[in-house]
Amino acid sequence: MNSDLVLRFGAGAKVFVVSLFAIVLSLIVFGIFVVLSGVNPLDVYRLMYVGAFGSWFSWQNTLLRSAPLLLTALCTALPAQMGMVIIGGEGAFVLGGLAAAAAGLLLSDMSVPALIVQGAMAIAGMCAGGAVIASAGALRHLRGVNETISSLLLSYICIAVLNQMVEGPMRDPTSLNKPSTRALPDWAMLGNIPGMDIHVGLIFGLLFCLATYMLMFHTTFGFAARMVGGNVRAARMAGLPVGRLILIVTFLGGAAAGLGGMVEVAAVQGRANATIASGYGLTGILVAFLARQNPLIVIPVAILLGGIDASGGLLQRRLDMPDASVVVLQGIIFVILLASESVQEGINLPGWFRGIKPRSSAVAVAEGAE
Amino acid sequence: MDETSIGWWGVPLAIFAGAIRISTPFLFVSLGEMVTEKSGRINLGLEGTLIMGAMSAYGIAYLTGSPWLGVLVAGLVGTIFGMLHAGICSLPKVNDIAVGIALMLFGTGLAFYLGKPLVQPQAPNLPSFNFGWWSDLQQVQSALKINALFIIGVVLAPVFLWALRNTRWGLILRIVGDSSDAARAMGYSPLAVRLVATAFGGFMAGVGGSFLSLYYPGSWNEGLSSGQGITAVALVIFARWNPMNCLWASLLFGGASALGPALQSVGVTQGYYLFNAAPYVLTLLILILSSSSHRHIAGAPGELSVTR
Numbered sequence: 001m002n003s004d005l006v007l008r009f010g011a012g013a014k015v016f017v018v019s020l021f022a023i024v025l026s027l028i029v030f031g032i033f034v035v036l037s038g039v040n041p042l043d044v045y046r047l048m049y050v051g052a053f054g055s056w057f058s059w060q061n062t063l064l065r066s067a068p069l070l071l072t073a074l075c076t077a078l079p080a081q082m083g084m085v086i087i088g089g090e091g092a093f094v095l096g097g098l099a100a101a102a103a104g105l106l107l108s109d110m111s112v113p114a115l116i117v118q119g120a121m122a123i124a125g126m127c128a129g130g131a132v133i134a135s136a137g138a139l140r141h142l143r144g145v146n147e148t149i150s151s152l153l154l155s156y157i158c159i160a161v162l163n164q165m166v167e168g169p170m171r172d173p174t175s176l177n178k179p180s181t182r183a184l185p186d187w188a189m190l191g192n193i194p195g196m197d198i199h200v201g202l203i204f205g206l207l208f209c210l211a212t213y214m215l216m217f218h219t220t221f222g223f224a225a226r227m228v229g230g231n232v233r234a235a236r237m238a239g240l241p242v243g244r245l246i247l248i249v250t251f252l253g254g255a256a257a258g259l260g261g262m263v264e265v266a267a268v269q270g271r272a273n274a275t276i277a278s279g280y281g282l283t284g285i286l287v288a289f290l291a292r293q294n295p296l297i298v299i300p301v302a303i304l305l306g307g308i309d310a311s312g313g314l315l316q317r318r319l320d321m322p323d324a325s326v327v328v329l330q331g332i333i334f335v336i337l338l339a340s341e342s343v344q345e346g347i348n349l350p351g352w353f354r355g356i357k358p359r360s361s362a363v364a365v366a367e368g369a370e
Numbered sequence: 371m372d373e374t375s376i377g378w379w380g381v382p383l384a385i386f387a388g389a390i391r392i393s394t395p396f397l398f399v400s401l402g403e404m405v406t407e408k409s410g411r412i413n414l415g416l417e418g419t420l421i422m423g424a425m426s427a428y429g430i431a432y433l434t435g436s437p438w439l440g441v442l443v444a445g446l447v448g449t450i451f452g453m454l455h456a457g458i459c460s461l462p463k464v465n466d467i468a469v470g471i472a473l474m475l476f477g478t479g480l481a482f483y484l485g486k487p488l489v490q491p492q493a494p495n496l497p498s499f500n501f502g503w504w505s506d507l508q509q510v511q512s513a514l515k516i517n518a519l520f521i522i523g524v525v526l527a528p529v530f531l532w533a534l535r536n537t538r539w540g541l542i543l544r545i546v547g548d549s550s551d552a553a554r555a556m557g558y559s560p561l562a563v564r565l566v567a568t569a570f571g572g573f574m575a576g577v578g579g580s581f582l583s584l585y586y587p588g589s590w591n592e593g594l595s596s597g598q599g600i601t602a603v604a605l606v607i608f609a610r611w612n613p614m615n616c617l618w619a620s621l622l623f624g625g626a627s628a629l630g631p632a633l634q635s636v637g638v639t640q641g642y643y644l645f646n647a648a649p650y651v652l653t654l655l656i657l658i659l660s661s662s663s664h665r666h667i668a669g670a671p672g673e674l675s676v677t678r
Contacts, residue, residue: 037483085465085467085468085471087471139657139658139661143658143661143662144661144662145657145658145661146607146657146661148414148467148471149414149600149603149604149607149657150654150657152597152600153597153600153601153604153650153653153654153657154654156596156597156647156650157647157650157651157654160643160644160646160647160650161643161644161647163643163646164641164642164643164644167642167643168640168641168643282475285471285475286472286475289468289472322482322483322486323482324479324480324482324483324486325483326479327475327478327479327482327483328476328479328480328483329479330475330476330479331418331472331473331475331476331477331478331479331480332476334471334472334475334476335454335458335469335472335473335476337472338458338464338465338468338469338472339458339461339464341463341464342461342462342463342464343461
């Protein structure tokens with residue numbers, strides 16, 4: 001192993017250990033919280049494990065939940081590579097789902113082959129989601145509007161548009177209790193991965209993560225984009241097209257979330273309605289931060305949080321805990337994780353773990369050279 | 371008298387009534403956040419604080435029968451959340467925007483968790499003054515039923531403006547917000563001042579939340595707040611960190627939020643949901659118009675991360 005690789009591994013190991021510690025600490029804090037509300041924390045931990053990873057059935061459930069998280073996390077992680085904090089993934093997800101439903105219903109009426117319908121749905125979803133987040137990026141670049149606030153406002157606007165469309169122009173008159181669009185025909189729906197009860201959306205998510213990881217960390221484009229994130233002025237001076245990079249990366253992030261919305265419509269709900277705004281966008285933000293905004297690390301983190309999500313139902317049924325328990329745990333993890341980031345600077349792992357003598361400047365160089 | 375008797379006049383009247391009724395949480399959150407941002411920090415977690423405030427106020431009012439005690443407890447819960455935000459942000463290398471997002475998630479989850487048993491019971495509401503006694507029209511009477519918290523907020527705005535400009539506290543707050551180095555040189559601890567400013571912002575947001583559950587809409591459920599907290603944070607930027615502008619902006623937003631229901635009451639049901647998005651569209655438009663990529667926003671505290 002050359003020394004550069006050792007350095008890089010050392011830095012990664014440190015982040016891993018600190019994050020793991022943050023999660024364990026969060027579970028303990030959550031346990032104390034649970035005790036205060038009169039539930040045995042050991043039962044909670046056991047049921048969470050059983051509900052998330054205890055059997056093949058729960059694994060499938062977990063993977064199903066992590067599929068949209070993979071995509072919504074990228075909506076925050078990709079722009080973060082350029083130093084932007086985007087939290088509008090929910091809006092891109094919802095609008096992507098709506099656009100996909102519109103495209104799917106239109107094309108399936110014309111009875112074109114299923115593959116074309118699905119392709120058009122994916123493209124419509126990605127374009128709609130991408131447009132939402134790219135407009136937050138454009139506003140930041142052109143007008144200096146804070147992208148965190150604008151993306152969240154856009155998100156609320158997207159949800160209003162969804163409600164308007166499913167209650168108004170696109171409403172299926174037979175959907176009385178829960179206004180929805182018409183249902184997609186069965187043949188146009190996305191199928192399962194052969195041999196499993198998991199839809200192909202999971203594969204979309206994994207591929208999107210891998211592809212964007214390669215793009216951001218192993219191409220000149222990604223290097224340029226991350227340079228903008230490091231120092232905009234230096235990037236401008238180097239002659240990089242800052243505006244175009246911002247637009248492309250924010251569009252990609254939004255496209256990922258939009259594809260998530262398309263999967264939710266085309267593989268899970270079968271139609272667009274208000275339930276597609278069920279918080280995958282918010283959890284995606286947490287996944288991105290926990291993965292340190294790295295598209296590759298998003299994969300295991302999304303599976304972990306998908307597992308926590310999946311176990312929520314079991315906690316509700318067996319221990320009669322509120323469905324918000326999972327959100328409380330996610331909030332605790334998020335808060336402790338952020339606090340741990342500053343601790344991280346101060347700790348020195350044992351030398352064998354880092355592969356080198358503890359010298360923080362060397363680690364910093366390794367992170368920069370990555 | 372029925373709704374149609376004053377016809378289209380009902381629309382401006384309902385918008386006026388909405389401006390007063392719906393603006394109160396915006397007003398409290400934005401006044402508090404104004405103080406926090408003046409100290410050089412932004413707390414996006416106020417969305418979560420608002421919901422926690424709404425839930426705890428409702429719970430306390432239900433248990434004790436006193437809505438004002440509920441308001442107070444909501445403020446205290448908000449203070450705790452503010453201190454939590456400030457405490458984490460005072461650690462080195464922690465980004466205040468990220469902590470805000472985390473607390474938004476945490477506050478919302480915690481409020482829904484603890485508030486589960488409160489969805490059914492009915493808590494006593496805050497009292498209101500009837501300024502519409504002189505009119506026979508029922509719409510005018512209900513429009514002029516004004517809550518005490520709104521009046522407190524209206525009084526607080528000029529008081530804040532005066533205090534910022536003329537008191538020692540106001541001066542320290544502005545120095546810390548404009549340059550922590552200058553503040554340190556003068557012997558003030560920026561972290562301590564920001565802790566107080568953020569805790570105060572949390573208090574105000576908690577009180578703002580209590581208005582939601584104890585007056586309008588006046589019940590506790592999970593759909594109670596739909597972004598009022600975050601809209602109020604954006605509104606402070608639009609108000610250029612001026613308390614009086616916070617008041618005008620809150621009234622404007624209250625009026626915009628009332629547009630959908632007002633039009634619905636005269637029979638315009640087309641686009642109801644789109645009109646509900648009016649305050650967000652308005653916030654976004656104002657942010658676009660008032661920002662610039664070339665210069666700082668006029669009046670922005672120098673240490674504030676969002677405007678840099």
